[in-house]
Amino acid sequence: MQNRQEKISQVVVTAVQMRDIEDRIFAAGMPVVALMEKVAGLIARRIQEIPPTLLQKAYSVPSNTPFLRGSPQAGGSRVGILVGPGHNGGDALVVARELHFRGYEVWIYSPFSKLKELTSQHLQYAQSLGIPIYQTIEQLPDSDLLIDGLFGFGLERNLTDPIASAINQLNQLPVPIYSIDLPSGLHTDTGEVLGTAIRATHTFCLGLWKLAFFQDQALEYVGKAELIDFDIPLADVKAVLKDAPRIKRITPATALANLPLPRPPVTHKYKEGHLLLICGSRRYAGGAILTGLGARASGVGMLSIAVPESLKSLLVSHLPEALIVGCPETETGAIAHLQLPEKTDLSSFDAIACGPGLTRDATPIVQEVINSDRPLILDADGLNILAQMGAIATLKKRLAVTVLTPHTGEFQRLFPDVPDAKHDRVQAVREAAAQSEAIILLKGARTAIANPQGAVWIVPESTPALARGGSGDVLTGLLGGLLAQAATKEIPIEDIVATAAWWHSQAGIIAAQERTELGVDAFTLTQYLIKVLSN
Ligand SMILES: NC(=O)C1=CN([C@@H]2O[C@H](COP(=O)(O)OP(=O)(O)OC[C@H]3O[C@@H](n4cnc5c(N)ncnc54)[C@H](O)[C@@H]3O)[C@@H](O)[C@H]2O)[C@@H](O)CC1
Ligand SMILES: [K+]
Incomplete structure (x- = not known):
């Protein structure tokens, strides 16, 4: 109680x-x-x-x-x-x-x-x-x-x-x-x-x-x-x-209760979730690394990362524990199409997170993951491509849960008909979730998460130190890892999303306390995620 x-x-x-x-x-x-x-x-x-x-x-x-x-x-x-x-x-x-x-x-x-x-x-x-x-x-x-x-x-x-x-x-x-x-x-x-x-x-x-x-x-x-x-x-x-519909502040107690801790004493890597990240391009290689490091901190059992072939060795050197899937690439260095290992298809994964660093040239791959029946997180260019497809109509056709993680600009591109997100962010995110039947995390100084039923979760504290390139990539990886681990548990997905957002903010707060608000680059942020839990 x-x-x-x-x-x-x-x-x-x-x-x-x-x-x-x-x-x-x-x-x-x-x-x-x-x-x-x-x-x-x-x-x-x-x-x-x-x-x-x-x-x-x-x-x-x-x-x-x-x-x-x-x-x-x-x-x-x-x-x-x-x-x-x-x-x-x-x-x-x-x-x-x-x-x-x-x-x-x-x-x-x-x-x-x-x-x-x-x-x-x-x-x-x-x-x-x-x-x-x-x-x-x-x-x-x-x-x-x-x-x-x-x-x-x-x-x-x-x-x-x-x-x-x-x-x-x-x-x-x-x-x-x-x-x-x-x-x-x-x-x-x-x-x-x-x-x-x-x-x-x-x-x-x-x-x-x-x-x-x-x-x-x-x-x-x-x-x-x-x-x-x-x-x-x-x-x-x-x-x-x-x-x-509830509006809830995420407290440490509720966030921590949703984490996959403690682990069962007898388990194996596939039981602890298999996440597929689809990210990166020749132009944005770092985004793939940061997303991978965010996923690493989640404790996910198995991590596969699909990147353009030319990024494969770079990713292996930063994330030796992950299975790096090199994919054929476009002339511009974006992933042309997914090329998963033999005997693997999208249904092999507990969750998919797609978007950081893709560039808009990766449209076919976004279409492919949207068509899959797996829980899906779309971020960054994944969102821009979705906006071009028509977000609401596309999302309504999905067979599994979709989580979108836009900042205000991306939100407005996705949902041009939802009233101005700057005027009332909570109402805007709630309406977008209801219309699209997706779970939406609207990034901001106070990140708000809404589910299609109208319930809203708010991250009550954060730090402007997180307003920095790459910080969102870390969140996508972390969230993907938690979502994959939750696949076999009965925790509502929106609670997992709220927990990831809280965790990410707390890491920023702790890092800024130790290093000032200028010292929280996205790589450093990944190093503080586990400190939130071990403090
Ligand atoms: N009943 C109580 O004893 C309690 C009172 N509380 C306090 O009471 C507050 C709410 O009290 P009220 O309902 O009286 O409202 P407020 O004290 O917030 O003010 C309303 C008054 O301002 C006037 N007003 C509204 N807009 C105006 C404007 N643009 N220009 C000029 N005047 C304007 C209204 O005509 C009304 O007289 C709470 O915020 C809180 O501080 C509660 O917190 C705790 C219990
Ligand atoms: K006052």
Whole structure:
């Protein structure tokens, strides 16, 4: 049995789902006032835990910031609280009161004339305590820290002036900003910036992870994100999410549970999966090596790699354990057609991964693997060739599962009619999977994986160190190896895909920690894959 914390940490909700869950809690008898006290109390405690060193950074003060006087005070005792009209503002006011009593020098920025009842009461009490309250941005004193309680998941329309320009000015201040629930101005589901948004250094996401935290376009606003668990009953979460397709954060526990470990004590190489990689060309030889090294790290029992004949000895020298299949090649050095060893055909393999470094001259071979009845991963030029064939119609005819691993550009070529993947990546990947009946992994800062039934998995952390040539080839090999090993097990393929994506990101994170974000070339990445499991 997973513990509560593990279960809660996997859940991702939309604004509507979050409101429905809260409504159930209130309907069951929890007073709104009590919940606000509880939530804001937890935030206030977290603020008090912030080490003073975090607030003592030597910030450079922009010369065009007229209302900023002096430099941040040591200890971070001056806190500015930004208060909006709804309960996000109410939370912020409770935090203001608590910090006031803990000895912080607190001021409040409350630019709205109409507040929700509870928020208004808290503002009145704060005023009675003598906490200074300002309506305009020009009046604001210095602070060492800002707490953003302008808007939470209740924001529905674009921000306009004067609040929009106030937010732009607040973003210029050389102090950390801690956002409550989500940075004010972000759409809770798409992560889109509604006019403008607070650029938080930290965000305390309340209760359950909101979808915005996993949309690439939100990431530079969210800063470091942290979930504040305020004991939402799992029964209420289940009741609201039961009929909706799941959106799940991949946690280490779920990813590790899908790995083919431990191996059965009695086994043999063919029982541990036979993967066929089809990759490389005279022009892109390295892609084949990296894909092979990714597959090696998966632990796959048997690895065959089909490459153009002229690459054979190169591949043998890098991957001595693999069976390298040299194939006839085109004039341009692409694989012309598959030439498998005697008594072998495509049905001999548990999975096929095809694409890295092929060039578009390898079209016949992509057609051949699409026609096979084997689980198939298409990547890179495999995807470009598929796009030329017409992705949706071609994929629907397949007899076995297909996994596509596009980045945004490839995705748009494959699915030109699916709404812009930059606007709402999660919705886009979900729609493409439904239309094509394939499992789709959309690469990005937060990689998202969808199955045809509408369920989505999100890799919750990664590193920009992975934005580098060859890094995708490593993923294709790793995924292929895991898929081949899963052939005889009853793990859903989409779970395997999610596990591979998580593993790949973790290797990048560990490598970047040791070697900086500049030190994670694709070959180095392959050397860190096993470290993820052995750490
Ligand atoms: N009920 C509670 O005590 C709890 C409150 N929470 C907090 O409550 C928040 C949600 O509260 P609300 O539903 O009140 O919503 P918000 O506080 O997010 O804001 C909604 C308010 O902003 C106004 N508004 C929306 N768009 C606007 C725009 N473009 N320009 C100007 N005004 C705009 C709305 O009319 C409404 O008054 C959460 O994000 C969270 O911070 C929960 O986290 C925990 C429990
Ligand atoms: K906020």
